[in-house]
Amino acid sequence: MSTDRQTTAPTLDEVALAAGVSRSTASRAINGGDRVSPEAQAAVDAAVARLGYTPNRAARSLVTRRTGSIALVIPEPDGRVLADPFLAGTLRGVGHALDPTDLQLVLLIARPGEHAGRIARYLKGGHVDGAIIASHHQGDELENAIMAAHLPAVFIGRPAVEAESLVYVDVDNVAAARRATQRLVEAGRTRIATIAGPLDMSVGHDRLEGWRAALADAGLDVTASADGDFTLTGGAIAMQRLLDDHPDLDAVFAASDLMAQGALRVLQSAGRSVPGDVSVIGFDDLGVAAATTPPLTTLRNPVEQMARTATNVLLDELEGRGRATRPILYPAELVERASV
Amino acid sequence: MSTDRQTTAPTLDEVALAAGVSRSTASRAINGGDRVSPEAQAAVDAAVARLGYTPNRAARSLVTRRTGSIALVIPEPDGRVLADPFLAGTLRGVGHALDPTDLQLVLLIARPGEHAGRIARYLKGGHVDGAIIASHHQGDELENAIMAAHLPAVFIGRPAVEAESLVYVDVDNVAAARRATQRLVEAGRTRIATIAGPLDMSVGHDRLEGWRAALADAGLDVTASADGDFTLTGGAIAMQRLLDDHPDLDAVFAASDLMAQGALRVLQSAGRSVPGDVSVIGFDDLGVAAATTPPLTTLRNPVEQMARTATNVLLDELEGRGRATRPILYPAELVERASV
DNA sequence: TTGTAGGCGTTATCAT
DNA sequence: ATGATAACGCCTACAA
Numbered sequence: 127m128s129t130d131r132q133t134t135a136p137t138l139d140e141v142a143l144a145a146g147v148s149r150s151t152a153s154r155a156i157n158g159g160d161r162v163s164p165e166a167q168a169a170v171d172a173a174v175a176r177l178g179y180t181p182n183r184a185a186r187s188l189v190t191r192r193t194g195s196i197a198l199v200i201p202e203p204d205g206r207v208l209a210d211p212f213l214a215g216t217l218r219g220v221g222h223a224l225d226p227t228d229l230q231l232v233l234l235i236a237r238p239g240e241h242a243g244r245i246a247r248y249l250k251g252g253h254v255d256g257a258i259i260a261s262h263h264q265g266d267e268l269e270n271a272i273m274a275a276h277l278p279a280v281f282i283g284r285p286a287v288e289a290e291s292l293v294y295v296d297v298d299n300v301a302a303a304r305r306a307t308q309r310l311v312e313a314g315r316t317r318i319a320t321i322a323g324p325l326d327m328s329v330g331h332d333r334l335e336g337w338r339a340a341l342a343d344a345g346l347d348v349t350a351s352a353d354g355d356f357t358l359t360g361g362a363i364a365m366q367r368l369l370d371d372h373p374d375l376d377a378v379f380a381a382s383d384l385m386a387q388g389a390l391r392v393l394q395s396a397g398r399s400v401p402g403d404v405s406v407i408g409f410d411d412l413g414v415a416a417a418t419t420p421p422l423t424t425l426r427n428p429v430e431q432m433a434r435t436a437t438n439v440l441l442d443e444l445e446g447r448g449r450a451t452r453p454i455l456y457p458a459e460l461v462e463r464a465s466v
Numbered sequence: 467m468s469t470d471r472q473t474t475a476p477t478l479d480e481v482a483l484a485a486g487v488s489r490s491t492a493s494r495a496i497n498g499g500d501r502v503s504p505e506a507q508a509a510v511d512a513a514v515a516r517l518g519y520t521p522n523r524a525a526r527s528l529v530t531r532r533t534g535s536i537a538l539v540i541p542e543p544d545g546r547v548l549a550d551p552f553l554a555g556t557l558r559g560v561g562h563a564l565d566p567t568d569l570q571l572v573l574l575i576a577r578p579g580e581h582a583g584r585i586a587r588y589l590k591g592g593h594v595d596g597a598i599i600a601s602h603h604q605g606d607e608l609e610n611a612i613m614a615a616h617l618p619a620v621f622i623g624r625p626a627v628e629a630e631s632l633v634y635v636d637v638d639n640v641a642a643a644r645r646a647t648q649r650l651v652e653a654g655r656t657r658i659a660t661i662a663g664p665l666d667m668s669v670g671h672d673r674l675e676g677w678r679a680a681l682a683d684a685g686l687d688v689t690a691s692a693d694g695d696f697t698l699t700g701g702a703i704a705m706q707r708l709l710d711d712h713p714d715l716d717a718v719f720a721a722s723d724l725m726a727q728g729a730l731r732v733l734q735s736a737g738r739s740v741p742g743d744v745s746v747i748g749f750d751d752l753g754v755a756a757a758t759t760p761p762l763t764t765l766r767n768p769v770e771q772m773a774r775t776a777t778n779v780l781l782d783e784l785e786g787r788g789r790a791t792r793p794i795l796y797p798a799e800l801v802e803r804a805s806v
Numbered sequence: 807t808t809g810t811a812g813g814c815g816t817t818a819t820c821a822t
Numbered sequence: 823a824t825g826a827t828a829a830c831g832c833c834t835a836c837a838a
Binding site: 182188193195198213214218247250252387413419 | 475518520522523524525527528533535538550553554557558561570571572573575590591592593698727731753757759
Binding site for chain 2: 807808809810813814815816
């Protein structure tokens, strides 16, 4: 009846011994308990509890050829995304979806200024069972790496390279941007500008397209656009440029709240009141929109939801429950505040 | 000379075969190359490159008894931290410090409403070689779990339970808060309130203490304090309460920029101008301080730096390079903007 | 310097 | 239902 601390972690053998069964039976009892007598099962359970046994992941992984972990890839070369509330939501979503799973989340972040080569190599190295790619740019080679490695993966945001085998979850950016712009039209605005996102990302591209489509529908001019980089400063610079080139603009659709916030400041110092002189609509509603002056009317980006779905899709594939073949698109709802 | 794709990853055996050496020699060549002839080394290197060999982590881990991964623990029960730029900086810092290491970062996030039990269990399970604990509350049991498991770990932020064996990196919160408050005194303010952080976290506690100390030094009143939860809303609520209880206040030190921002809004709607009627100082300077109206004077929180240091300290211990025994404290510099 | 042999802790196959 | 036994891929004495 000694209670002395084992210095090394208990092994399956010790559990088996303590339970009075063979190692194989113990193993079965621990994994699902198929073809195990109730008594054996109970004995093993007790032994496990008493010894505080946890299976050795490495050993298990070696034979099952499963690592028990999936990667969350953030190939942002300049670390920008990390400062974005987008990442927080993504992380939370993935984390929650993984909770019941006992799968580990391995975070892969690109170094600043680095191309995604190292990450691609890692992914191909078989270190993870699957991957979720969170934000990525044209030309980062991730798609090819994933296809070459036959690694189960799902993208959050439409990949730059479209291919049958690449599954993704995304916001319906075109429709959302269109809706936002329509809202501006409904408000009686006629000279509607946009601050677009980076054009090497599908988000940037799609939101710009939605804006264009809505203006085309309304028969309005589609020349007033400038692109930012999803940061506050980028938004401010773009706004300034728009103001210079189109001093008569009366509305702005910004592809992110952060950029909208930058725009707000520039408009303010230019003496334009919002929404008096100029209406502004942002995108995301991840915290900053409610905190600006005036609070931003915006589109709610269901990041967390998307991340959860992406993870579940990946899990389905890992469990052999089949794989999604079509993209999954979420709508982004309009949130009315005070900037229109 | 066939170039056909292997469907399974190459093993050490195949590398050895291709290089014309034994498995052990190949192994040595791959791990540091000690006691390997130049020719053998070259042959192995070539084989590795040609085959695209990557050591199987599980197999290696099984024999070395090292997992090759460390955990970043975020035991925030309500997911709040995730929305905070603090996490972004921490992540970046840890990530960078890990770059040259080929150690994996495993992210452990508490589920909402959950106590840290599951995480403690995971840590004790020997799944990681070490841990960095990012933000934690009194009573989350992490300290005990870590001490019991003899797991190398470094806290970012002073742990609630103080113990010799618990090493941590932190901002010198007391000194910083004191400096901020002094600045307010220097500006001629005499009725200086504070919006404190959560008091079950050492940060909250320490910054409050700094504020008290400075006021005591100046012989001023120390009754005007209310605590928030590091969120914008929490800051706003606290500010309102302060205004109700101490309508004559002329300065506020908020323990975070987010809370300061909330305070700013309440002050504004109460018709108090900043910095005309009331001076405000925040804490963190992680993006929001520069974006408020007016821009916040604040204390720069060197999160990324801290995270990097914490990681390096952990790495030192893992490499047997000894362990830090005393806490490492960083100063937080005052950043002058326009709210004082 | 090199190779041989044994073992790390699990799971999986196959008799029993 | 149970229990030997053989991998899984790698590292590391130890012997040559």
